[in-house]
Amino acid sequence: MTVRVGVIGGGQLARMMIAPAVELGLDLRVLAEDEGMSAQLAATAVGDYRDLETVRAFARDVDVITFDHEHVPQQVLRALVADGVQVHPGPDALQYAQDKLVMRARLAELGVPQPDWAAVRDARDLQQFINDHGGRAVVKTPRGGYDGKGVRVVRAGLEAADWFAEVPDGEALLVEEMVSFTRELAQQIARRPSGAMVAYPVVETVQRGGVCAEVIAPAPNAAQRLVEVAEKIGRQIAEGIGVTGMLAVELFETDDERILVNELAMRPHNSGHWSQDGAVTGQFEQHLRAVADLPLGRTEPREEWTVMVNILGGPAEGTLTGRFGAAMQEHPEAKIHTYGKAPRPGRKVGHVNVAGDDLDDVVYTARAAAAHFDR
Incomplete structure (x- = not known):
């Protein structure tokens, strides 16, 4: 029997679950907030995710509920669980992504290093x-x-x-x-309801204006001790809060070589987009495997380096699709992903992945390919 996975939220993360769901033989259904959203190809319902009866009606036709974002109210989530609906991640875990004060208190209880x-x-x-x-x-x-x-x-x-x-x-x-840090990192963990976990390589993230602009996987110049500590922290948090699905742990590497937890996300995350083309199992496939309680896939990189560059804002004139030809012609090694969104200053409208064995070349190519869509 085909497993029916319901995603609440019709944004780009739900959109990018569509292809791996097809490949895994899963029936993906989406509750979108509005018509014409990024994941419209899989949208089987449109409605307010804050309204319990709307969400209940959507949940009746699926086997498991998961999320494109973390904004579904706790009372809605707990009502679904009381109805017997499989919700991954569940409300007990999601509360730590929904409220930063609750998160900080729980991380303190777990003894996780933080500011x-x-x-x-x-x-x-x-x-x-x-x-x-x-x-x-x-x-x-x-x-x-x-x-x-x-x-x-x-x-x-x-x-x-x-x-x-x-x-x-x-x-x-x-x-x-105010943390004095040398760079920002991110550690991703996937966890099944059974408790099985896998970890991705720790990556370096580059923020501009508070928005993730680039990701380098794996993090350059990362000592083995740093790699081990980042994974240990990720696993400790995943186990300690009982998350199911993908967990992203945003980290600071400090001037005195400590690692501190910044924030958490319990869904596929911007820091993991590189894995679509750079890892054996991409984060969107992995999230679906985890929430459906299927065996988890391997996480090692396919190439020495993969760089993700976000397309922020998009062209001032014309459309994103009108830029594909030139970008693909000049950079055939680049993998281009767009979100079906209208361009707007500062808006994430897509990203580019490039993989290879020379980091300088990979960074240059990813930036150059993404630039076709920004100008």
Whole structure:
């Protein structure tokens, strides 16, 4: 009997699950927020993922529920579980991706290395933390932030006064120390409901304007100790929070050679797009294997290096599809993935993967191919 996998959310991550679902013989169905979204080819329903009855109706026709994003409310998730629906990752795990304060507290319980942090309820609390941490700090809204949104670097407590005014009574903002880091890394883990896990190579991520712009896999100049510690942290978190599916652990490598956990994502992640073309098993296939409780695939790279470059914004004039010919002609080794989105400044509308044995050449080619779609 064919396993029916339901994905809540019709964005590019759901879109990129379509091809591997076909190859694995899975029946992929999508609950999209609106008509014409990235995953419209597999959209069998359109509706509000925050509405319990809408989600219940979608869940009746599938065997397992998974996600394109982490925004489905806890009350909806827990109602599905109470109905007997298989939900992967489940609400007990997803809460740590939905609320950064809850995440920080759980990571502290697990003994995972992370920046110093606190829950602050007013400008006075924030100012005290700033004073205790060198005169600067990072303030985050606990819920809803992504790609640099909901994050501020502040030097005074009053710089977050508008956010404090919007915080519901009894709740708080998250403040973290300003970490001095040499680079950002990401560690991906896949975990089945049975508990079996596999790890991908740790990768280096390059952020611009709070958005991931490039990924190099595996992370260059990574000592064996760093590789081992990153994987150990990823496995410890995956096991400790009981995640099922793909887990991405965003990391800082500090000036004094420590590794600290920045944030978590419980779905395929931008830092893993390289694996579509650069690993034995890409992250979208792996996520489907994991949530369907199928044997996990191997994760080692196919080439010495793979570089992913995001297409951010897209062309000011014309369409993305109109740029394919020139990009493919000049860079036939590049693998181009677009998301079916209209170009807009700063918007992720696609990415390019290039693999090979010379890192400088791979980086150059990936950037040059992606540039065809930006100009």
